[in-house]
Amino acid sequence: xxxxxxxxxxxxxxxxxxxxxxxxxxxxxxxxxxxxxxxxxxxxxxxxxxxxxxxxxxxxxxxxxxxxxxxxxxxxxxxxxxxxxxxxxxxxxxxxxxxxxxxxxxxxxxxxxxxxxxxxxxxxxxxxxxxxxxxxxxxxxxxxxxxxxxxxxxxxxxxxxxxxxxxxxxxxxxxxxxxxxxxxxxxxxx
Amino acid sequence: xxxxxxxxxxxxxxxxxxxxxxxxxxxxxxxxxxxxxxxxxxxxxxxxxxxxxxxxxxxxxxxxxxxxxxxxxxxxxxxxxxxxxxxxxxxxxxxxxxxxxxxxxxxxxxxxxxxxxxxxxxxxxxxxxxxxxxxxxxxxxxxxxxxxxxxxxxxxxxxxxxxxxxxxxxxxxxxxxxxxxxxxxxxxxx
DNA sequence: ATACGTTTGTTGCATAAGCAACAGATGATG
DNA sequence: CATCATCTGTTGCTTATGCAACAAACGTAT
Numbered sequence: 001x002x003x004x005x006x007x008x009x010x011x012x013x014x015x016x017x018x019x020x021x022x023x024x025x026x027x028x029x030x031x032x033x034x035x036x037x038x039x040x041x042x043x044x045x046x047x048x049x050x051x052x053x054x055x056x057x058x059x060x061x062x063x064x065x066x067x068x069x070x071x072x073x074x075x076x077x078x079x080x081x082x083x084x085x086x087x088x089x090x091x092x093x094x095x096x097x098x099x100x101x102x103x104x105x106x107x108x109x110x111x112x113x114x115x116x117x118x119x120x121x122x123x124x125x126x127x128x129x130x131x132x133x134x135x136x137x138x139x140x141x142x143x144x145x146x147x148x149x150x151x152x153x154x155x156x157x158x159x160x161x162x163x164x165x166x167x168x169x170x171x172x173x174x175x176x177x178x179x180x181x182x183x184x185x186x187x188x189x190x
Numbered sequence: 191x192x193x194x195x196x197x198x199x200x201x202x203x204x205x206x207x208x209x210x211x212x213x214x215x216x217x218x219x220x221x222x223x224x225x226x227x228x229x230x231x232x233x234x235x236x237x238x239x240x241x242x243x244x245x246x247x248x249x250x251x252x253x254x255x256x257x258x259x260x261x262x263x264x265x266x267x268x269x270x271x272x273x274x275x276x277x278x279x280x281x282x283x284x285x286x287x288x289x290x291x292x293x294x295x296x297x298x299x300x301x302x303x304x305x306x307x308x309x310x311x312x313x314x315x316x317x318x319x320x321x322x323x324x325x326x327x328x329x330x331x332x333x334x335x336x337x338x339x340x341x342x343x344x345x346x347x348x349x350x351x352x353x354x355x356x357x358x359x360x361x362x363x364x365x366x367x368x369x370x371x372x373x374x375x376x377x378x379x380x
Numbered sequence: 381a382t383a384c385g386t387t388t389g390t391t392g393c394a395t396a397a398g399c400a401a402c403a404g405a406t407g408a409t410g
Numbered sequence: 411c412a413t414c415a416t417c418t419g420t421t422g423c424t425t426a427t428g429c430a431a432c433a434a435a436c437g438t439a440t
Contacts, residue, residue: 010235011397011426014204036387045200047428052389054426201396201427226417237398242419244396 016055016065018044023066024107031110032063063115067104067122074100075130085134085189090182094155094175097127101163120156128152131186138189147185154182206245206255208234213256214297221300222253253305257294257312264290265320275324275379280372284345284365287317291353310346318342321376328379337375344372 022044026035037059041048056062075081078096083089104119131151135144158178162168212234216225227249231238246252265271268286273279294309321341325334348368352358 009398009426010237014235015427037389038387045204047200048388049390049429050427053391058389199396199428205397227419228417238418239399239420240397243421248419 012054015044015046015050018046019051019055019062020066020069023062027108029109032059032108032115033110035059064118064122067115067119068126070104071100071123071126075126080130081133083134084137085131085186087179087183087190089134090151090186091175091179093127093130094158094179094182095171097123097155097159098162098171098175101159102168105163116160120160124152124156127155135186135189140189142188147189150185151182154185158182202244205234205236205240208236209241209245209252210256210259213252217298219299222249222298222305223300225249254308254312257305257309258316260294261290261313261316265316270320273324274327275321275376277369277373277380279324280341280376281365281369283317283320284348284369284372285361287313287345287349288352288361288365291349292358295353306350310350314342314346317345325376325379330379332378337379340375341372344375348372 019040022040023035025043026039037051038048040059040062041051056065074096078092080089080093080096100123101119128148131148132144135148162171162174168174209230212230213225215233216229227241228238230249230252231241246255264286268282270279270283270286290313291309318338321338322334325338352361352364358364
């Protein structure tokens with residue numbers, strides 16, 4: 001999907017994973033605001049200078065990367081990359097986004113209301129890219145941008161709605177109910 | 191105890207730990223002979239050249255280091271470093287050595303008969319160094335070398351005997367029975 | 381106000397780690 | 411015997427990481 005940084009230097013991969021793990025652990029313990037770069041690097045057992053020199057301009061860039069990688073990981077875990085559009089894959093995608101937003105909400109100490117725009121931007125964009133690839137594979141002559149945009153916004157909106165709900169309904173039934181409204185815009189590709 | 195390489199470069203510590211973990215996993219899967227350096231470095235996600243350049247001359251040096259670190263880890267886990275001679279600490283020490291040899295025997299695929307001399311050398315030496323420190327702290331005027339030597343050999347011998355037994359007796363009772371024979375040589379320090 | 385500690389970014393230099401390539405040893409296969 | 415593949419060590423060069431030090435920004439307390 002998105003241009004994967006797969007052929008990264010092994011040292012870079014290793015260091016970033018250490019930082020991500022450290023950051024995840026810290027987010028489970030305290031608020032983003034109270035986390036310092038030194039906190040992250042100490043727990044990750046890497047040098048603070050390395051954090052800045054080769055990886056992130058500041059801790060907000062790390063937060064960005066954390067969301068991006070976290071969502072990407074879920075997509076890959078469900079094998080949604082490297083497949084194409086089917087109603088069932090769309091169902092899994094909606095399910096995955098709902099679970100991801102819910103998980104972020106429960107895994108982090110402090111409410112991250114301030115970061116919602118950033119999360120939305122990262123996640124919605126990845127949904128869009130993924131749908132574009134899915135629809136492109138259907139080698140239909142129809143342009144994919146409009147349907148992909150509509151579906152991406154709708155999916156993110158539904159997941160956001162779900163994850164914010166006071167008393168969340170059963171995820172399965174929520175998805176069953178909402179899915180047709182998204183699918184209707186994509187059926188021309190099926 | 192033994193001159194700890196504690197102030198090692200963090201990169202070295204990290205790399206060695208990755209190698210050790212990889213090696214442990216592999217030993218649980220196949221025999222030492224069938225393990226190649228490439229196996230170890232690939233699983234550890236480090237470069238084969240790095241293995242040789244900065245760490246080990248060959249895979250036998252790794253095996254050496256593996257035993258040494260493994261035993262040292264157990265000693266530290268039982269907080270036997272940084273304490274002094276008491277009959278109870280001696281009991282814990284004997285227990286620890288028995289458990290360690292048994293664990294090595296069960297964690298590795300192939301029987302490691304060929305490596306027993308190396309294991310014996312590493313472990314017995316660490317026992318000796320530890321006892322020397324223990325007895326030295328008792329600021330008695332008595333020389334520690336002879337008693338430490340006798341006890342180190344006896345302890346290793348007992349643990350080796352225990353770990354080789356066809357049907358191992360209960361560890362606790364074995365230790366209770368054997369301990370006095372070792373303690374008698376050290377009681378002058380108590 | 382002022383001093384103090386903490387955090388943030390940044391820099392220059394030293395060193396570990398990655399990579400590609402190589403020669404030699406070994407072992408299996410024809 | 412020859413060939414092929416694999417594994418072993420080693421080398422020169424590049425790049426990432428560690429470290430110490432610094433100036434600036436910030437909050438806190440006296």
